[in-house]
Amino acid sequence: MRLREFTVGLRRPLGTARGDIRQRDGILVAVEVDGVTGFGEATPLPGWTESLTACRTALESVSDPVAALDDGSLDDTPAARHAVSLAVADARARSEDRSLATSLATESHTSLPVNATVGDADVESTVEAAVDAVASGFDCLKVKVGAQDAATDATRMLAVRDAVGPDVSLRADANGAWNRWTADQFLDAVESVELEYLEQPLPADELDGHAVLRRLHDTPIALDESLAAVAPSRALASNAADVLVCKPMALGGPDSVLSVARRARDADVGVVVTTTIDAVVARLGALHVAAALPEERAHGLATASLLDTDLAADPAPVRDGVMSVPSGPGLGIDVSDRFD
Template sequence: MSIEPFTLQLTRPLETARGPIHQRDGFLVRIEYAEETGVGEATPLPGWTESLSDCRDALERAPELAREEDWGVALGETNAPAARHALAVALADAKARARGVPLYRSLGSDELVHRVPVNATVGDADPAETAERAAEAVADGFGCVKVKVGARSVTADADRLQAVREAVGPDVTLRADANGAWDRAEAERALDSFASFGLQYVEQPLPASEVPAHAALRSAGTVPIALDESLSARSVTDVLATDAADYLVLKPMALGGPDRARQAARQARQAGVTPVVSTTIDGVVARTAAVHVAAAIPDVPACGLATAAWLESDMCRDPAPVAAGEIEVPQTDGLGVSPDEQ
């Protein structure tokens, strides 16, 4: 096993609860398994996963544990989610290569999937600019637009969403993402104010830890609720048990690997909750692994996978480009990423 550090500069700062991030630091991992070499990526994100140093420590412990036991035990004993993600992707890549199938087929898909729908994301701006950006995304072929809300007053955000709906028409799927910005009273006002805009859902209206409060919001039935950040604070099983969400936004890096993300999607569907796959603004290896996870989920709605534009450059050629609101699913054996190919 090899561990290679990397740094990817962002085109613009990524705002998080711990402040802006200007670059993504992580590790490219290669594992030899079943006479194949698989590649994985660990790109920790503060607030979601372990720290960069803890990630490196976990990766460095894994080969010794694998030699003493096996890679299955190493996966089971690696509790740092980003580190486990890298190991799980690399092993899954090698196994799928050995079987001669694309990774999504080895994750359980019985169908040939060439493309997965993706959403465009529109950040904070005044109503006119927000509507213009949304209209541009629709003109580029996106059938689903997610608008960031919560940085302004509820009234201002309602004006922005109204402008977007008027600009894109009734047939475009519209989502709003608050990133946990509101308290309970603000969230209730927002859902009431947004009810007439035909939103597919409002994502993470309350802080991550307030899962029972999300359940109360959902029970009001004003606008469907999606949970994202809450999955960093509670397990998928716990979140589903509270009936707090209509949708779960699954980030394979934060969950600990594509296998766990696929299992979470199965759990969600069994509970009557719709899974959506997203990234933590990762490099090409992890981003492509998330594409395979989405491809393995039947009838998956538009996913948050069109994130390559956040990066000034990447580790290698992107095998999963976005066009007309869909992302291409690699059909080559394994993951479909060649880090040595520029």
């Protein structure tokens, strides 16, 4: 197994609870399986995954990549496991001369809609960004809420709905910012908006609170940050979610996401695949995983525009709110030159 560290810059700093992110540092992985090389990417995001140092240490300890996926040695380092899992899956798909998506599922999508993300600005700026996104071809918008008071956020959502009309799907994402009372206020105020779902209204570990919100309101509830705090099986058992927002980098790779998706389907819970602002190898991996799911819904994969640099040209750019799944072998990208 070969490793190469990389850095990709962001177009502008991204504010998070842990400070501004100005670049993404990761490790590109090349794995040979039965004489065929596959590629994977580990781009850790502390809070979601292990640190870069822990990721590097875990990857350097791998002697048999295939065995490492089964023996549990990478379970505590999901970004490292993601890189190995993706690289092994890529190699196997290449050896079969199949795309990764078609190797992961009997039937897969050839293209998928993706959502645009609208930031938590004032009402006028929020509406302008939403209208611009729809004009660009997006028919699903995720609006960030939670940075302002619930009444202001509700006003923003109502204004967006008025501006984009009834045919655009709207999601709201609070990133765990609220308590139960505030979430109740918001959900009552936006009932007429008919949100597709409200994502992570409460802190990550408050599964019981999310379950109560589901019982009291018609708006579906999605869990995102909770999947970094508790096992997906616990989130499903708690009846806290109508939708799970699954990040392959945080869950440990394509195989882990597909396992979660199967359990979610059995519990009548939907799945949306998103990235952690990854470089092109991991973004493509997430796209193929989303394409392998039976449901066709908008996924959170339109994150390439956040990067100023990347590992290679992106073979699956967003066009009119849709990403086409590469049909070539494996991921549909060759980054072997990165190892020269």
